[in-house]
Amino acid sequence: MPDQTARAPRRRAVLPLVACAVVWPLGLVGCGGEAKSEAEIPTERVLGEPGTFPGQFAYPRAIDSDGEYLWVVDKAARVQQIDPATGRAGAWWRMPEFDLGKPTGITVAEAPGPDGALIPALYVADTHYHRVMVYAIPTALPERPAEIEPELLSQFGAFGQEPGQFIYPTDVAVLMSDDGSKIERIYVSEYGGNDRISVFDAEERFLFAIGGPGEGLDPKAIEFARPQSMAIDTARRELIVTDACNHRLGRFTLDGELLGWIGSPTPAPDAPVKFEFPYGLLLLDDSTVLVTEFGGSRVQQVDPVTGASLRTFGHAGRGEGEVATPWASAVIGRETYLLDSGNNRILVAKLPGVEGGRG
Amino acid sequence: MPTLGPLNPASLGLASLNLGPIEFLQPIWLILIPVLVALSLWIARRSLAGLGRSTRAVALAIRVLVIILLAGAIAEPQLRKESKDVAVSAVIDASRSVPTQLQQATEQYLSEAATESKKPDDRLGTITVAKDAIVQSLPSKAVTGVDRQYVGGLDGTNLAAGIQLALATTPKDAAARVALFSDGLETAGSLLQAAEAARAAGVPIDVFPLRYRYDNEVIIDRVVTPGTAREGETMNIRVVITATRPASGRLSIQENGAPIDLDPTTDSMGVAVSLNQGTNVLSVPVPVSGRGAHEFKATFEADRAASGMLIDAIVENNTGSSVTFVSGEGRALVLRSMDGGPDESAELVRALLESGIRCEVVDPGRFDINLTNLNTYDVVIMVNQDAYPYSFQAQEVLRQYVHDTGGGLVMIGGDKAFGAGGWIGSPLEDALPIRLDPPQKRQMPRGALALVIHSVEVPQGTYWGKKICEAAVNSLSRLDYVGIVEYGWQSGVDWTLPMQLKGDGSAAQAAITRLVFGDMPDFDPSLDLALQGLMSVDAGQRHVIVISDGDPNLGKPVLDRYRAANVTISAVGVNPHSAGDVQTLQRMARYTNGTYYEVANNALATLPQIFIKEAQTVKRTLIWEGDAFQPTMVAGVDTLRGIGAVPPISGYVVAADREGLSQVTLRGKEDDPVGAQWQYGLGRSVTFTSDATTRWAKSWPAWGQYKQFWEQMVRWAMRPSGSPNVRVTTEPRGDQTLVVVEAVDEEGHRLPTATFQGRMATPDGQGAPITLRQVGPGRFEALIDTPESGTYVMGMRYAAPPAAEGGPAVEGSVQAAVIKPFADEFRALQDNAALLQQVAERTGGRVLGNDARAADLWNRDGLKMPVSTRAIWLAVAIAGIGLFLADVAVRRVRLDVVKAYHAARRGMHRGRDKTGMQLEGLQAARAKAQERLRTGPGAEAQDRDVSRSGGHAQPLAPTVAKRKFEATDEQARAAPSSKVALGGEAETPEQQKRRATEQKKTGEEEEGMSRLLKAKRRAQDEMKDD
Secondary structure: OOHHHHHHHHHHHHHHHHHHHHHHHHHHHHHHHOOOOOOOOEEEEEEEOOOOOOOOOOOOEEEEOOOOOOOEEEEOOEEEEEEOOOEEEEEEOOOOOOOOOOOOOEEEEEEOOOOOOEEEEEEEEEEHHHHEEEEEOOOOOOOOEEEEOOEEEEOOEEEEEOOOOEEOEEEEEEEEEEOOOOOEEEEEEEEEOOOOEEEEEOOOEEEEEEEEEEOOOOOOOOOEEEEEEEEEEEOOOEEEEHHHHOOOEOOOOOOEEEEEEEOOOOOOOOOOOOOEEEEEEEOOOOOOEEEEOOOOOEEEEOOOOEEEEEEEEOOOOOOOOOOOOOOOOEEEOOEEEEEEEHOOEEEEEEEEEOEEEEO | OOOOOOOHHHHHOOOEEEOEEEOOOOOOHHHHHHHHHHHHHHHHHHHOOOOHHHHHHOOOOOHHHHHHHHHHHHOOOOEEEOOOEEOOOOOEEOOOOOHHHHHHHHHHHHHHHHHHHOOOOOEEEEEOOOOOEEEEEEEOOOOOOOOOOOOOOOOOOOOHHHHHHHHOOOOOEEEEEEEEEEEOOOOOOHHHHHHHHHHOOOOOOEEEEOOOOOOEEEEEEEEEOEEEEEOEEEEHHHEEEEEOEEEEEEEEEOOOOOOOOOOOOOOOOOOEEEOOOOOEEEEEEEEOHHHHHHHEEEEEOOOOOOOOOOOOOOOOOOOOEEEEEOOOOOEEEEEEEOOOOOOOOHHHHHHHHOOOEEEEEEEEHHHOOOOHOOOOOOEEEEEEOOOOOOHHHHHHHHHHHHOOOOOEEEEEEOOOOOOHHHOOOOOOHHHHOOEOOOOOOOOOOOOOEEEEEEEOOOOOOOHHHHHHHHHHOOOOOOOOOEEEEEOOOOOOEEEEEEEOOOOOOOEEEEHHHHOOOOOOOEEHHHHHHHHHHHHOOOEEEEEEEEOOOOOOOOHHHHHHHHHHHHHHHEEEEEEEHHHHHHHHHHHHHHHOOOOOOOEEEHHHHHHHHHHHHHHHHHHHEEEEEEEEOOOOOOOOOHOOOOOOOOOOOOEEEEEEEOOOEEEEEEHHHHHHHHEEEEOOOOEEEEOOOOOOOOOOOOOOOOOOOHHHHHHHHHHHHHHOOOOOOOEEEEEEEOEEEEEEEEEEOOOOEOOOEEEEEEEOOOOOOOEEEEOOOEEEOOOEEEEEEOOOOEEEEEEEEEEEEEOOOOOEEEEEEEEEEEEEOOOHHHHEOOHHHHHHHOOOOOOOOOEEOOOOHOOOOOOOOOOOOOOEEEEEEHHHHHHHHHHHHHHHHHOOOOOOOOHHHHHHHHHHHHHHHHHHHHHHHHHHHHHHHHHHHHHHHHHHHHHHHHHHHHOOHHHHHHHHOOOOOOOOHHHHHHHHHHHOOOOOOOOHHHHEEEHHHHHHHHHHOOEEEEEHHHHHHOOOOOOOOO
């Protein structure tokens, strides 16, 4: 009897195995699931495809969101409004000039409208024309893709190395007053030999510049090698910059004082965080940043205060959940929109711990 | 899946079978269903006879289902999902024959059609077709019209290629249609053949004929001149012009680019002519002077009508050309660089002139190297020429000049010539009697070249990027090191070709095909890697070539490292975006003592030359210089006859012997070939790798046999002069040309026989043999293919026995040329809508109307919608096996659902402990009964019963409780013995039968499990009583 009693649980334990044996073949006919590694982007849907028609992308290089729609700039010199749910294009236009090159930066912020009141606007870093173009954001998504004549609110900048001039501007960050009623400053990053951040007031008058070109070997010096994108943490009153070719992030006070670097041009093997050409930067609701690595073909969530790498998603590839030379990301709510530039698409994913972003 | 021989469905020729959404790939196996069902029914009559009616029906139904599922699984079922979408590939004729306004109308038409009739999930793709078919947009839901990018050459139409490309790019998950927008005129390929392929693929081709008709048109059909003429002869140039209606205008003729004064009575050079409707032949007498090729180009310029209406719509077809070769004394073309340096050809030219060889000295940059021009000369002498000023096309033309038209080539060395001049891998190398790669055994300083490749942002950038890499790598010798660095999207900065010996170049070639031209953010890591590679090899010269648009980041420290290592960088800026980019590249080059080149879109063809020139930097290692020595003469060589020894030389370019028929005439250090010669095709070539100046051959000009040496070399290579008595005429025959050769001897007798060796150089750079057939005394003909527009130059060597006995044998050469001045694209005066209609009819397509809104391009009528399938045989088989188990269960296990439910409820109410206690009590009672049976008076009787029942008595009670009885005789016999074993008396067979009959009458509730439970309870009661 004791034997029988002891055997009974064993028999019960066999049941799940039998059940598995029965269910297993069903898995062969398509009922099975495939576990995905964290290294892959858990893609929920893909927006866009290669091409030059609305809704298609020709090497897209910048993305931002207005909270409802995505705004994407590609190498066909187009600014496209994209429905994040379907990928359908709404309003779109081509930059006024593009023979010399195409924009590489786009920022949704506010800008003075025709009557002086602040309205939602797109700041386009018109890189190869060495200027910033500011457009009013169309209010709604048209029923069909529609090429529009955008309302140009302002433009500033010209080629040169003098203060206030640009060589290849890459991104724009707009600092609003605490109550959001007015623009305090406009930050413009650039490379091409200038490799600095120029700061302007609300009237687009030059105030001062932060840093200059360099290899970043002296951590006390403010040296940039292609500062590609910026984010302003208004809570901490900080400016965060991706110093792309020096493979690091820089933290600055809003007046340009260096607070520290995250990452290094020559990282130690056991460095807590490493970047490979960090191009995109997005400040999340929890004050961490999402860094899009062009060279690493991945996104990395980093705590700018501790400098710790929190999570990493993606690896190089052409397949599902894989990424090729991404330039930037946007976040709406829980969904991250990773601009998979080399694959001419946007990967949409709910990345753990990533929520609400401001570029 | 079983595919047994006799039952192999394929062998029986059975197709698949569709049943609703399921398709059976091997439907023959479905025959098993009726066969096995019938068999099963027949077996069931006996095997299931003991079951109740409903149970038997259920068991039978399950068996049938099992058979259906298993046979169905063997028949390889697939689940089909039919697509509902349609993809239209619009093939748009972009060739020059289609008027611009019609092309614009086509784009408008497509946009309107897409707006009106394209459903959201339908796709549109666009392909333009002219000389080549090029995908503009792959079929996509997002495409709503035409967005033209690069369309290629417009001087031809290959509609077939467009259809083939459309078929190849059809998506698999949508039904396909092709919409062809064309004038129906094709100059290459066969549209009808392509339509057959479309029909076979089930893809209808809808056509939209682009209709036009040129009512006012003048075409120069051809210009006719004799293929050969004597110097000083006056010949007639006949210009054949077709006019659709009477027209007037001016005719002008140029001879080798210079206008001929056709009407000396007027100030202008041309002549006014009036054309009748139809064919007009204008004849112009022209005296020819000067030996060589004379190209006559006729141009007609129509007057405007009084109304201002244009009489002539297409200007491309208003020119025609013809070439006449005038025989005479041989001439040499001397190519030397006139860049302000010393005249390296002076002594040589003087010697040749003294020898009676007429020379013309030109700079290669100022001479239009084409076959017609080259054939004015009988030999081309290249004096210390590097490859840079010669385009690839010019190099190929020079090769053709020797191989196909029988011209001679003499290449003389210097510090910029041969391998040191970037000629390794050039098409012209094939024409030389030496190999420009140094011999494997030579120990000499090596060059090391690293290419740093960034994006080439120009149309066909990838193509050009690879071409220039090939050019640079090809021009290196096999003993040089080469490596390629680029920025890859997967690996970042890395070697595409790690620094290594070039060898046969296959590794480099493979690496070049792998280039991705990634978007390099930063020059520094790439330059550092290249420097690291260069320093890791033992090389005398180290050099880097960067190709970029100049926008990656560049730091100064990396340039300092280059300077410190004495490694030079040359930068090639392809389409720099701004002055900043130019500055970046210039800084890189100047700081490291390299060169900066800027290349615009329209000068892409010069890119390979730049790289060759740059590669020469590392090729200086191919030059041998040292103490003067006398080259060794090879005995028995015609070109050295009468020469005992040659003076010493102090340098030459190292090369290697070429196997085969080449003959080395002079040898240098380590047996390097210094002089060599051979026959190449129809022509001959000679090389001398030292120079003709005082650099390496100081004592040569003063050498007494200097003139003799060069005269013999040049005359050996020179094309033999032709006889003015051998005349060639050509006559166009559609895409072919009839070549007629008439040969007479000096006294006017027709040559009875002659052998000809002829070749033709074609406009595409290829050569073709010419086979002349004798059609009469002294008359020979050949019909040659001349389908493409351009110049066809023919060279023919002939030999004939003397016409009269004792006379000299006749030998010589003759040239001729055929020019097709414009493509057939411009010859048609109206569309060919009939062909398009034929295509639509053959493929089940439609002729689209002018109203785009009503065109319904995405029409689904007659389309075979594609079906995606998924194999489900395994799932069906598993279901069948599962049901088979159920079949067994139905027959073997009796489940009373109602009672099971009640039992379950009781169980739930009593609880687990109580159930356990009851079970233990039952087991204890059972053990007690068994003990008693074993020890008591009934034990013996039990043992007896056990033996009678085959030893199953003891476990039978619980076993039979789980099984239902089946009405076989054996079971019927076994059953009563069990009863007896449990304490009853044995029944006779009659009793058993009676009881069985009674049991049947009591109905279903008395059967199976309930009956067994009853029996079990009775047994338990008895044991308790005991």
